[in-house]
Amino acid sequence: MLELSGIHSGYGQTTILQDVSLTVTEGEVVTIVGANGAGKTTTLRTISGLLKPSAGTIRFDGKDITKLSSHETVELGITMIPEGRQLFPDMTVRENLLMGAYRKGAQASQSQLMDEVLALFPRVEERLEQKANSLSGGEQQMVAIARGLMAKPRLLMFDEPSLGLAPIIVSQVFDVIDSIVKTGATVLIVEQNVFHTLKAADRGYVLENGEVVLTDDADALLENPHVRKAYLGI
Amino acid sequence: MDVFLQVVVNGLLLGGLFAITSVGLTLIFGIVKVVNFAHGEFLMIGMYATFLISTKLGLHPYAAVAAVVPLLFVLGMLTQKLLIEPLMSARNHDIQIFATVGLSTALINLALLLFGADIATTPAYGLRTAIEIGPIRMLVGQIVMFGVATALVIGLHFFLQRTRSGRGIRAVAQNRAAAQLMGINVSRVYMITFGLGAACVGLAACLVAPLYPTSPGIGTYFVLTAFVVVVLGGLGSIGGAFLGAMIIGLIDSLSGFYIGSDMREVAVFGVFLLILILRPQGLFGGRLKLSHVS
Ligand SMILES: Nc1ncnc2c1ncn2[C@@H]1O[C@H](COP(=O)(O)OP(=O)(O)O)[C@@H](O)[C@H]1O
Ligand SMILES: [Mg+2]
Numbered sequence: 001m002l003e004l005s006g007i008h009s010g011y012g013q014t015t016i017l018q019d020v021s022l023t024v025t026e027g028e029v030v031t032i033v034g035a036n037g038a039g040k041t042t043t044l045r046t047i048s049g050l051l052k053p054s055a056g057t058i059r060f061d062g063k064d065i066t067k068l069s070s071h072e073t074v075e076l077g078i079t080m081i082p083e084g085r086q087l088f089p090d091m092t093v094r095e096n097l098l099m100g101a102y103r104k105g106a107q108a109s110q111s112q113l114m115d116e117v118l119a120l121f122p123r124v125e126e127r128l129e130q131k132a133n134s135l136s137g138g139e140q141q142m143v144a145i146a147r148g149l150m151a152k153p154r155l156l157m158f159d160e161p162s163l164g165l166a167p168i169i170v171s172q173v174f175d176v177i178d179s180i181v182k183t184g185a186t187v188l189i190v191e192q193n194v195f196h197t198l199k200a201a202d203r204g205y206v207l208e209n210g211e212v213v214l215t216d217d218a219d220a221l222l223e224n225p226h227v228r229k230a231y232l233g234i
Numbered sequence: 235m236d237v238f239l240q241v242v243v244n245g246l247l248l249g250g251l252f253a254i255t256s257v258g259l260t261l262i263f264g265i266v267k268v269v270n271f272a273h274g275e276f277l278m279i280g281m282y283a284t285f286l287i288s289t290k291l292g293l294h295p296y297a298a299v300a301a302v303v304p305l306l307f308v309l310g311m312l313t314q315k316l317l318i319e320p321l322m323s324a325r326n327h328d329i330q331i332f333a334t335v336g337l338s339t340a341l342i343n344l345a346l347l348l349f350g351a352d353i354a355t356t357p358a359y360g361l362r363t364a365i366e367i368g369p370i371r372m373l374v375g376q377i378v379m380f381g382v383a384t385a386l387v388i389g390l391h392f393f394l395q396r397t398r399s400g401r402g403i404r405a406v407a408q409n410r411a412a413a414q415l416m417g418i419n420v421s422r423v424y425m426i427t428f429g430l431g432a433a434c435v436g437l438a439a440c441l442v443a444p445l446y447p448t449s450p451g452i453g454t455y456f457v458l459t460a461f462v463v464v465v466l467g468g469l470g471s472i473g474g475a476f477l478g479a480m481i482i483g484l485i486d487s488l489s490g491f492y493i494g495s496d497m498r499e500v501a502v503f504g505v506f507l508l509i510l511i512l513r514p515q516g517l518f519g520g521r522l523k524l525s526h527v528s
Contacts, residue, residue, distance in 0.1 A: 069419070071419040075417055082415060086409055086411060086415070087412065088405050088413075089409070091405070099412075099416045100416065102401075102418060107398075
């Protein structure tokens with residue numbers, strides 16, 4: 001479904017990603033593992049079109065989307081739940097969710113999507129008329145995920161959904177992600193909680209200094225000595 | 235008592251003028267986050283266009299709305315696309331200020347070239363006639379302006395709060411990066427918003443032209459108060475700017491009558507400075523953001 005080949009990308013003159021290639025097949029859960037600053041967020045931004053690669057191609061459903069802007073990739077069904085929630089602070093939770101369904105492909109089924117999404121997030125439903133900036137960090141993360149689902153995504157990309165949350169909240173976030181995975185969604189996830197993520201994923205890529213140094217099935221990566229030492233602290 | 239009532243009504247009518255000339259500025263500042271120093275010159279262009287349409291075609295100045303509003307909409311979109319957008323990636327906002335100041339100067343000189351320094355008087359078609367309601371005298375054109383200003387503010391509020399496009403515009407103002415991830419074409423929203431802001435001042439121009447003489451410097455005359463209104467309203471709040479306009483109108487009118495007409499600007503800017511010292515976020519900033527645009 002998604003195919004990156006030989007991607008070089010970065011900010012201005014600074015190249016961060018060096019020759020990154022990766023694929024995500026429909027229905028698969030793929031994770032990118034890497035240290036802080038390895039280029040995980042940069043990879044997701046490049047896929048969504050917020051950053052334009054300086055070399056390489058990105059294909060989605062076989063179609064070349066390398067040069068598309070983010071509003072165009074969103075329209076194709078590529079949805080990113082960004083690092084740090086990034087809600088619309090002065091809007092209510094309901095309005096934030098409606099913004100998720102802003103894209104043409106989701107608009108028509110907006111109210112049906114709202115019902116489906118709220119069924120997954122009973123806590124969010126209680127907060128519908130509250131301003132987003134009045135929520136706790138954990139609640140905001142739930143809204144950010146719910147807003148992502150409102151886009152009726154074909155490929156859902158998570159960027160560090162558990163970052164900065166209390167341990168109890170982290171496990172709630174993972175419960176939600178697990179239940180999304182169970183629906184058969186296609187997911188590309190970046191997460192500092194490598195152990196849990198590899199458990200949930202089918203395959204993984206290890207990114208170091210902007211380069212893919214290792215890729216394998218998630219089970220194999222869990223057993224890999226380098227991964228165990230560098231990312232699982234075992 | 236009657237005199238006091240008349241002075242208050244005059245102040246509110248003046249507030250209508252300040253509101254309609256500043257709504258576009260507020261909209262652009264609240265969403266695109268650009269201070270458009272050429273705002274006054276957009277008004278001036280609209281007034282000349284109204285003058286030309288009503289004198290050359292013999293039309294009522296209000297009929298010029300049909301041409302002036304679209305003209306200013308396009309002018310605003312072009313300003314954003316050709317002048318502001320190329321400078322947006324330049325993280326330095328001073329450059330945008332220089333750009334709009336430059337545009338303002340260029341437009342004033344263009345008007346001097348085309349129309350000379352003399353004033354142009356748009357036919358009034360009875361809009362400068364006073365009508366009397368009880369003891370109160372009001373100009374027809376002022377009443378219309380007040381009504382249109384109120385309707386425009388309510389209309390914009392409704393558009394921003396209740397429509398899908400309005401929600402998209404607010405999203406861009408509140409979190410640009412997230413708005414992009416929702417599939418919004420941010421540079422298009424900026425262009426349309428700049429166009430809408432300019433269109434508002436185009437509408438203002440058609441209402442102002444029959445009441446005030448047009449000259450190349452007229453924009454500078456009006457825009458100073460418009461800036462005061464925008465800051466007072468809380469920088470980007472449309473409802474706040476409307477109330478700010480009414481307050482400035484009242485101060486102007488009351489001080490002009492009770493202190494002396496040459497003291498009006500002193501009073502207006504004195505109160506403005508006082509409020510800035512006591513409430514730097516503006517009178518209604520953060521508290522009464524009717525449109526929550528910033
Ligand atoms: N907006 C930016 N401008 C310039 N450099 C950036 C920017 N964002 C991130 N970087 C740099 O790019 C590198 C990779 O960052 P990132 O993709 O955010 O890493 P990760 O998500 O894996 O922690 C880092 O060295 C970081 O400093
Ligand atoms: Mg990151």
